[in-house]
Amino acid sequence: MNKNISSQTLQRLPVYLNYLISLPEKIKSGNISATAIADALQLNNVQVRKDLASVSQGGRPRTGYVTAELISDIQSFLGFKNRDGVIVAGVGNFGKAMMCSDSFSDYGFDVICGFDCNENIVGTSINRIPVLDISEMKNFCLNRNIRIGIITVPEKHAQEVCNMMTDSGIKYILNFASVHLNVPKGVTVHNENISLTLAMISRCNFSENRT
Amino acid sequence: MNKNISSQTLQRLPVYLNYLISLPEKIKSGNISATAIADALQLNNVQVRKDLASVSQGGRPRTGYVTAELISDIQSFLGFKNRDGVIVAGVGNFGKAMMCSDSFSDYGFDVICGFDCNENIVGTSINRIPVLDISEMKNFCLNRNIRIGIITVPEKHAQEVCNMMTDSGIKYILNFASVHLNVPKGVTVHNENISLTLAMISRCNFSENRT
Numbered sequence: 001m002n003k004n005i006s007s008q009t010l011q012r013l014p015v016y017l018n019y020l021i022s023l024p025e026k027i028k029s030g031n032i033s034a035t036a037i038a039d040a041l042q043l044n045n046v047q048v049r050k051d052l053a054s055v056s057q058g059g060r061p062r063t064g065y066v067t068a069e070l071i072s073d074i075q076s077f078l079g080f081k082n083r084d085g086v087i088v089a090g091v092g093n094f095g096k097a098m099m100c101s102d103s104f105s106d107y108g109f110d111v112i113c114g115f116d117c118n119e120n121i122v123g124t125s126i127n128r129i130p131v132l133d134i135s136e137m138k139n140f141c142l143n144r145n146i147r148i149g150i151i152t153v154p155e156k157h158a159q160e161v162c163n164m165m166t167d168s169g170i171k172y173i174l175n176f177a178s179v180h181l182n183v184p185k186g187v188t189v190h191n192e193n194i195s196l197t198l199a200m201i202s203r204c205n206f207s208e209n210r211t
Numbered sequence: 212m213n214k215n216i217s218s219q220t221l222q223r224l225p226v227y228l229n230y231l232i233s234l235p236e237k238i239k240s241g242n243i244s245a246t247a248i249a250d251a252l253q254l255n256n257v258q259v260r261k262d263l264a265s266v267s268q269g270g271r272p273r274t275g276y277v278t279a280e281l282i283s284d285i286q287s288f289l290g291f292k293n294r295d296g297v298i299v300a301g302v303g304n305f306g307k308a309m310m311c312s313d314s315f316s317d318y319g320f321d322v323i324c325g326f327d328c329n330e331n332i333v334g335t336s337i338n339r340i341p342v343l344d345i346s347e348m349k350n351f352c353l354n355r356n357i358r359i360g361i362i363t364v365p366e367k368h369a370q371e372v373c374n375m376m377t378d379s380g381i382k383y384i385l386n387f388a389s390v391h392l393n394v395p396k397g398v399t400v401h402n403e404n405i406s407l408t409l410a411m412i413s414r415c416n417f418s419e420n421r422t
Contacts, residue, residue, distance in 0.1 A: 097304035103389045107410040172413040178314045190412045199318040201401045202383040
């Protein structure tokens with residue numbers, strides 16, 4: 001399996017998956033070709049063929065894919081069989097948005113806990129996801145082998161929270177605070193700076209478009 | 212002025228600006244070199260020199276920049292002299308986070324209005340920014356020549372809201388709904404798909420890091 005697929009391919013995988021799952025049982029228990037999928041979704045035939053080949057080795061000339069195998073391979077790739085728990089530090093508007101988003105599920109992620117230090121929020125739940133005191137992060141994450149954290153705390157607390165995350169075994173951090181975070185080797189930080197993105201698209205002729 | 216600067220450079224500009232503004236009046240009314248700025252901010256000398264040259268033509272060998280001119284040039288580039296009003300469609304958790312974020316200001320953006328169709332929210336204000344009925348968007352934007360909109364509505368309403376934005380003269384759209392949006396020529400859409408980003412960094416060896 002090719003782990004170095006493009007974001008464009010990755011983004012189409014849930015589309016293929018949803019389509020395949022929606023098919024009548026008769027087709028689901030048989031075969032399907034990349035061309036048939038491309039036609040149904042009005043996508044480019046070659047692109048679909050490449051996308052599917054990057055996650056499944058089951059494609060055969062003329063017969064196509066065994067539908068059930070293809071569904072299973074896409075689900076594996078998207079992490080459905082090995083779902084990742086995600087924690088959110090900072091349960092303000094941004095944190096709540098993360099905890100309420102239903103789009104994580106499409107990629108095999110489950111936001112399973114929020115952390116905050118505000119007494120009024122700790123002990124409550126958002127979208128049926130508990131909010132714990134931030135001091136409980138380490139135990140929580142180590143016990144559950146959590147690898148992914150989202151930082152939605154104010155800038156001034158971001159580095160401290162980042163340190164707590166790396167101490168808790170977290171390897172991948174999505175950071176919404178607009179500060180640079182120092183992390184130990186082996187930890188990946190991705191900074192989401194929304195105002196920077198706005199500036200890039202509206203003032204700098206920046207045309208990167210991730211879908 | 213070079214409009215095609217990198218996101219890394221763009222991101223450092225507010226850092227330079229904040230530093231320059233914080234200087235004592237004596238220096239602010241004199242000159243400053245790229246090297247002095249690099250030293251003070253613990254950044255690479257060559258990088259700072261390049262960054263500044265991309266937004267100001269005032270650098271002179273040995274004497275450096277007239278500090279006041281450099282401040283003015285960075286402010287111009289970041290849009291401080293021609294600030295952009297931004298509207299937000301969809302005042303849920305995400306929309307509220309956008310309306311409460313203070314990071315837009317660093318890049319010369321002001322979120323000036325939220326739009327929603329929920330009677331309980333319309334007429335209120337978030338962070339002193341009014342929330343109007345979405346039917347008022349067109350008049351509001353055309354009267355104020357708004358160019359930038361953020362879409363934080365549920366997926367199923369995103370295309371409809373996008374159409375309203377383009378009808379309202381909006382040219383740059385930041386889209387948080389995970390659907391592809393069709394826009395007329397001349398309109399730029401940037402899709403922020405947070406779960407996709409998480410999948411890229413944690414499952415696909417994706418190491419792009421925008422800061």
